[in-house]
Amino acid sequence: MGLTDTANRPTKRGRPGYDQEAVLRIAVEAFNEYGYDATSMGKLADRLGISKSAIYHHVPSKEDLLRLALDEALIPLEAVIAEVRTHEGTADERLEFFLRATFRILLDKRSYVTLLLRLRGNTELERQALQRRRAMDRQLAELVAAAQSDGKLRADLEPRATARLLFGLINSVVDWYRADGPINGTELEEQAVSLLFNGLHTVNA
Numbered sequence: 452m453g454l455t456d457t458a459n460r461p462t463k464r465g466r467p468g469y470d471q472e473a474v475l476r477i478a479v480e481a482f483n484e485y486g487y488d489a490t491s492m493g494k495l496a497d498r499l500g501i502s503k504s505a506i507y508h509h510v511p512s513k514e515d516l517l518r519l520a521l522d523e524a525l526i527p528l529e530a531v532i533a534e535v536r537t538h539e540g541t542a543d544e545r546l547e548f549f550l551r552a553t554f555r556i557l558l559d560k561r562s563y564v565t566l567l568l569r570l571r572g573n574t575e576l577e578r579q580a581l582q583r584r585r586a587m588d589r590q591l592a593e594l595v596a597a598a599q600s601d602g603k604l605r606a607d608l609e610p611r612a613t614a615r616l617l618f619g620l621i622n623s624v625v626d627w628y629r630a631d632g633p634i635n636g637t638e639l640e641e642q643a644v645s646l647l648f649n650g651l652h653t654v655n656a
Contacts, residue, residue, distance in 0.1 A: 469499065471509045475523075478516045479562045487517060487566070488573065514576060517566075521580045524563040527556045529583065532590045542597035543604070547644060549594055553587075554621055554643060558628070558636045565625045588614050617647060 481490045481498050492513055496503045510516050531552040538545050557564050567584065570577045591614035598604040621643065628639065 469501065469505075469509070471519075474499065474506060474509045475516060475519050476562070479520045479566055482517070482520070483562060483565050483569070486569075514574070518576055520563055520566055521570075521576075524556070524560050524567045525580060525583050527560065528553065528587060531556070532587065535590065535594070541603065542594060542601050546591075546594040546598050547648070549591060550617065550621065550647065551640060551644060553618075554624075554640050555636075557621060557624060558640075561625055561628075564622075568622055568625065588618065591617060620647065 477499055478490075478495055481495055485494065490513070492503050492506060495513075496506055499506065510519070531549060534552070535545050535549050538548055540548070567580060570580055572578045572581050588611070592610040595604060595608070595610040595613045595617075599606050599608070599610070624639070624643075628636075630636070634642070
């Protein structure tokens with residue numbers, strides 16, 4: 452989608468069978484399964500089938516793995532904010548663009564977004580990531596307020612609460628969506644956007 456600079460980041464090659472990207476992917480799976488704090492480098496080495504020293508050949512520490520993983524989610528999400536600010540159209544159209552782009556990143560970077568959503572703020576790195584998430588909350592709230600000012604959204608909705616509810620619906624997808632289920636990602640996106648903007652009632656209800 453052109454929303455992340457990770458594609459331009461050189462892949463660090465190391466021991467045969469794994470590069471940094473593969474180590475990161477498997478580490479994120481472990482973080483999501485056991486929890487970041489409960490995943491030791493020893494447990495990660497067992498999952499990879501390599502020694503701890505071999506992991507350190509790819510990354511200096513477990514925290515560096517977390518930093519790389521969070522950037523996989525946050526960098527493209529932050530790029531959406533930058534795109535929204537230059538996006539032509541009404542506030543309502545920019546709001547829809549923001550929600551659609553966020554939804555697609557969630558599906559594309561699902562394991563990384565899952566990790567982001569489960570942060571507890573136990574470390575400085577986690578707190579920084581949470582601050583970056585809050586910046587996205589503020590941007591969405593501003594879009595809601597702008598659409599209200601244009602008369603496109605109900606005026607009785609509190610923008611910050613609405614932003615959190617919108618994100619809550621979108622973020623919930625990581626917990627239940629299955630690519631091999633009855634609906635594909637594109638159809639799910641359309642249903643989510645329709646539900647968010649049009650509600651549950653039929654047109655004549």
